[in-house]
Amino acid sequence: MSVPNSTASPRSASTLAEGNEGPSTFDGSDHLLRAWGRGLRPDADLTVSEWADAHRMLGSRASAEPGRYRTARTPYMREIMDALSPSSAVQRIVFMKAAQVGATEAGNNWIGFAIHHAPGPMLAVQPTVELAKRNSRQRIDPLIEESPELRDRVKPARSRDAGNTMLSKEFAGGILIMTGANSAVGLRSTPARYIFLDEVDAYPASADDEGDPVSLAEARTVTFAHRRKAVASPPRANVTAWRVRALACPSRSAKAAWVDL
Ligand SMILES: Nc1ncnc2c1ncn2[C@@H]1O[C@H](COP(=O)(O)OP(=O)(O)O)[C@@H](O)[C@H]1O
Ligand SMILES: [Mg+2]
Numbered sequence: 001m002s003v004p005n006s007t008a009s010p011r012s013a014s015t016l017a018e019g020n021e022g023p024s025t026f027d028g029s030d031h032l033l034r035a036w037g038r039g040l041r042p043d044a045d046l047t048v049s050e051w052a053d054a055h056r057m058l059g060s061r062a063s064a065e066p067g068r069y070r071t072a073r074t075p076y077m078r079e080i081m082d083a084l085s086p087s088s089a090v091q092r093i094v095f096m097k098a099a100q101v102g103a104t105e106a107g108n109n110w111i112g113f114a115i116h117h118a119p120g121p122m123l124a125v126q127p128t129v130e131l132a133k134r135n136s137r138q139r140i141d142p143l144i145e146e147s148p149e150l151r152d153r154v155k156p157a158r159s160r161d162a163g164n165t166m167l168s169k170e171f172a173g174g175i176l177i178m179t180g181a182n183s184a185v186g187l188r189s190t191p192a193r194y195i196f197l198d199e200v201d202a203y204p205a206s207a208d209d210e211g212d213p214v215s216l217a218e219a220r221t222v223t224f225a226h227r228r229k230a231v232a233s234p235p236r237a238n239v240t241a242w243r244v245r246a247l248a249c250p251s252r253s254a255k256a257a258w259v260d261l
Contacts (some may be wrong), residue, residue, distance in 0.1 A: 048081035052109040059142030074102035084110045086118050095232040103232040107196045108143050116149050119173030120193030125217055127202035129180035136166050136178050181213035192220040193227050200233035
């Protein structure tokens with residue numbers, strides 16, 4: 001794609017000089033140029049953990065320690081969150097973990113970061129659609145409501161055009177679709193630059209009759225050069241089938257692992 005400059009075309013310059021409608025004079029052209037400029041802007045040079053420390057609030061609906069999110073409280077998550085940041089070349093992060101170590105919150109930090117700084121279509125998958133709805137109410141709504149930067153970017157819940165429903169949150173430059181691994185329709189509903197697969201051990205072997213939900217979800221990302229996938233699961237799931245490089249996390253019984261594709 002070429003970028004326009006002041007010498008772009010003598011014809012368009014003379015058209016403008018004559019007062020005719022040129023490429024930068026039609027109704028709404030300012031808005032279009034600004035949106036185009038935003039699209040050309042590279043993703044922020046900030047890590048997900050830095051973003052979380054600056055902007056993330058934990059709500060009382062889901063957290064035992066409501067208030068400001070501090071990466072220092074779960075320091076073993078820093079490396080994982082930073083692998084989810086634009087500066088990292090890692091495309092697939094597999095987190096083999098114990099319960100209650102902060103994985104879902106780290107994934108939610110990633111969602112917040114993407115809405116704020118690196119927007120694109122995102123698919124977040126829970127084991128079932130029912131759990132996806134519950135996660136949306138308990139975790140995603142507070143994530144958005146309690147960070148002004150996210151509240152400003154996500155369409156209000158009661159807006160008429162349904163940009164914000166329980167299972168989809170539209171924001172400038174992207175959309176977060178939430179679904180269950182039991183719904184093939186949900187998993188196929190959108191191309192996705194980012195996918196977050198949580199609690200994979202509880203996924204059914206097949207989504208409806210269409211096969212492995214993890215493969216179905218991963219297939220949504222193939223057209224995105226800067227795609228990123230995060231998978232969180234207790235060790236019960238067959239996550240070791242991926243060629244993982246495991247890291248010990250001595251402070252808790254969690255193990256982090258990821259693969260460079
Ligand atoms: N950095 C943190 N600071 C304070 N509380 C945290 C932090 N990370 C997670 N928590 C809280 O710990 C609990 C477990 O986190 P969660 O992300 O649900 O764990 P997991 O998904 O690994 O089971 C939640 O109440 C969550 O809000
Ligand atoms: Mg969790």
